[in-house]
Amino acid sequence: MAQDHSRLPSAIHRSVPFIYVSDIDATLAFYALLGFDCREIMRDPDGRPNWAWAQTKPGGSRASVAQLMFSRTWRPIVPAHQDIFLYMYTLDLSGLRQHLLDNGVRDGGGATAWNLPPGSPRRARTLFAIHHPPYMPAGEFRLHDPDAYCILVGQLDEPLHPET
Numbered sequence: 001m002a003q004d005h006s007r008l009p010s011a012i013h014r015s016v017p018f019i020y021v022s023d024i025d026a027t028l029a030f031y032a033l034l035g036f037d038c039r040e041i042m043r044d045p046d047g048r049p050n051w052a053w054a055q056t057k058p059g060g061s062r063a064s065v066a067q068l069m070f071s072r073t074w075r076p077i078v079p080a081h082q083d084i085f086l087y088m089y090t091l092d093l094s095g096l097r098q099h100l101l102d103n104g105v106r107d108g109g110g111a112t113a114w115n116l117p118p119g120s121p122r123r124a125r126t127l128f129a130i131h132h133p134p135y136m137p138a139g140e141f142r143l144h145d146p147d148a149y150c151i152l153v154g155q156l157d158e159p160l161h162p163e164t
Helices: 024-032 093-102
Strands: 018-021 037-043 049-055 067-072 085-090 140-144 150-155
Touching (some): 024 037
Parallel strands (some): 018 067, 085 150
16 A cells, blocks of 8 residues: 655665674674675674674676674574564575585575474574475575574576576
């Protein structure tokens, strides 16, 4: 349903997810595998990172910059209680999946975004098979980061390499 925004002085033009993590360095290293570069980092007086901002580089005419912020949490992260997930897009889903596997991300097999058995533990640094749901016919895969946060990655346009 369309809203009247004529009185709005300026609409929000960007949203950046802010994620609590257990280890900033491990998180930045993992998200670097997805193309994120650390742009800024804040440290405690003892030198431990407590906040970071990361973003991807723009690439191609349809690709845009993705940004994330991370903050170290002082409480335990319970993967089963994570009620959010991130949805990201790529121009080469198969190539990105292979890159993640080649760089030590665990292969979780055929489980997809929606068919993990109820109560299944989320395993950190785990990547699952590409599947083709009706809303993303070009394909998507499920990925868990170092804190077992769920990331879904969808294919934009046509794949650059055929799936094997």
